[in-house]
Amino acid sequence: xxTLNDVIAGSVQQAAQVQQVVDLLxxxxxxxxxxxxxxxxxxxxxxxxxxNDDPINARALSVxxxxxxxxxxxxxxGVTFGSGAAVNLPPNSVSxxxxxxxxxxxxxxxxxVAAANVGTLGGPLRxxxxxxxxSNPLTIPGTLIMPAGxxxxxxxxxxxxxxxxxxxxxxxxxxxxxxxxxxxxxYDSVPSMEVLGxxxxxxxxxxxxxxxxxxxxxxxxxxxxxxxxxxxxxxQYWGQANWSTSTTxxxxxTAVVTALPNVQNNKSYLLSWMVPIQSTSATAxxxxxxxxxxxxxxxxxQWTCPGSNYLNTLSGSVELAGGGVPLATNVQLYVQAxxxxxxxxxxxYSSLVVSEIFTx
Amino acid sequence: MTxxxxxPVNLSQLQQEMVTAGVPxxxxxxxxxxxxxxVQGGQATDFRDEAAAQAVVDAHQALRDxxxxxxxxxxxxxxxxxxxxxxxxxxxNLLPREQVPM
Numbered sequence: 001x002x003t004l005n006d007v008i009a010g011s012v013q014q015a016a017q018v019q020q021v022v023d024l025l026x027x028x029x030x031x032x033x034x035x036x037x038x039x040x041x042x043x044x045x046x047x048x049x050x051x052n053d054d055p056i057n058a059r060a061l062s063v064x065x066x067x068x069x070x071x072x073x074x075x076x077x078g079v080t081f082g083s084g085a086a087v088n089l090p091p092n093s094v095s096x097x098x099x100x101x102x103x104x105x106x107x108x109x110x111x112x113v114a115a116a117n118v119g120t121l122g123g124p125l126r127x128x129x130x131x132x133x134x135s136n137p138l139t140i141p142g143t144l145i146m147p148a149g150x151x152x153x154x155x156x157x158x159x160x161x162x163x164x165x166x167x168x169x170x171x172x173x174x175x176x177x178x179x180x181x182x183x184x185x186x187y188d189s190v191p192s193m194e195v196l197g198x199x200x201x202x203x204x205x206x207x208x209x210x211x212x213x214x215x216x217x218x219x220x221x222x223x224x225x226x227x228x229x230x231x232x233x234x235x236q237y238w239g240q241a242n243w244s245t246s247t248t249x250x251x252x253x254t255a256v257v258t259a260l261p262n263v264q265n266n267k268s269y270l271l272s273w274m275v276p277i278q279s280t281s282a283t284a285x286x287x288x289x290x291x292x293x294x295x296x297x298x299x300x301x302q303w304t305c306p307g308s309n310y311l312n313t314l315s316g317s318v319e320l321a322g323g324g325v326p327l328a329t330n331v332q333l334y335v336q337a338x339x340x341x342x343x344x345x346x347x348x349y350s351s352l353v354v355s356e357i358f359t360x
Numbered sequence: 361m362t363x364x365x366x367x368p369v370n371l372s373q374l375q376q377e378m379v380t381a382g383v384p385x386x387x388x389x390x391x392x393x394x395x396x397x398x399v400q401g402g403q404a405t406d407f408r409d410e411a412a413a414q415a416v417v418d419a420h421q422a423l424r425d426x427x428x429x430x431x432x433x434x435x436x437x438x439x440x441x442x443x444x445x446x447x448x449x450x451x452x453n454l455l456p457r458e459q460v461p462m
Contacts, residue, residue: 241392242392242393243390243391243392243393244371244390244391245371245388245389245390245391245399246371246372246374246375246388246389247387247388247389247390247399248388250387250388250402251402252387252388252390252399252402252403253402253403253404255392280370280371280372280424280425281372282425282453282456282457283453294401294402294403295402296402306453307428307453308425308453308457309424309425309427334402340372341370341371341372
């Protein structure tokens, strides 16, 4: 390996010695020698300063490998290490100040490094990633959103569900402020349904029928009915009977009859009746009775005819306690006269209306 | 079996005619619309001898009581004091009214 030749003090410089420096600086093939600026001792100046005044590229330094490919390039773009080859940096020499914010990618990290760096989970989560658990009891601050819907519950075995959701505490039936499950429409923020700790369910409306099984026994009273609500209609006879009988001295069933369902013992019925009675006898006394299942049960009116063929419309209402008409299938008007032919006139209407009025 | 009536009937009169003719009936007669039936236990029932009952119905000429208007007209036209008294009693239901065919 050639080296730069020293120039002896007092000796005449030879051209070969000067040419050696020129070849070194030009890079003349096979004329290079090592240069070592290792003996500089200057507190103010750099041992080596290189500058290219070209403002476009400012190519100041190019360090090459034996094959001519770059090891280090300093130009207008900064300092470039190699050209795709690995760069060997001293251990622990790169810290956050050398890294541009927001540039570290997931692919830059080794598998599991990020999860391990999270440490012990908090809030409603427990354990560590990637297999955390939920806190028990589950405490979720803010709003729990389940955009795809879902089920909160516990299914210990397939087909046997024991689902429970608990809200609030320290509530009595009269103290409801601590327990409240509320469904709020996102559309207009209206609470369409609330379930209170008292057991009260507030809903904008119930769709479909609320059947008897959903209503507590003995809880519905008339104040729950609308102002114009009517008693439950059961059945009615409404017609022009054109009916007569010559029977005297015993009850006879008229054509005024209507159905009565099998009566439950805790129901009562209101029977409203109207019948135009006529007798061919000038002095007949006509009795009107109500009966069911083919037998007169109660006399409800009496009329003495003031003259032959007088017509009188008799009417009235009777309440029947359910227990008094067990297993009745119909109610019917009966008449009994002591003389003449008794007529239910077809000239005007007869009626017999059955309404269920209340439970006993 | 029932009998269908197609002419005016006086039911009490018809019952008496059946009794007189020996037609077996129970408590009386019921006429519902145009259907004539016997009465038993307070309910309409079939005639035990429908043919006999039908014969009486066929021969039946229904009578009705004279009305107040008819009696009053006759009262005003009569010069017989005894007749006028009878008519007055019939109007007042003190005497059975005379009858005329329906």
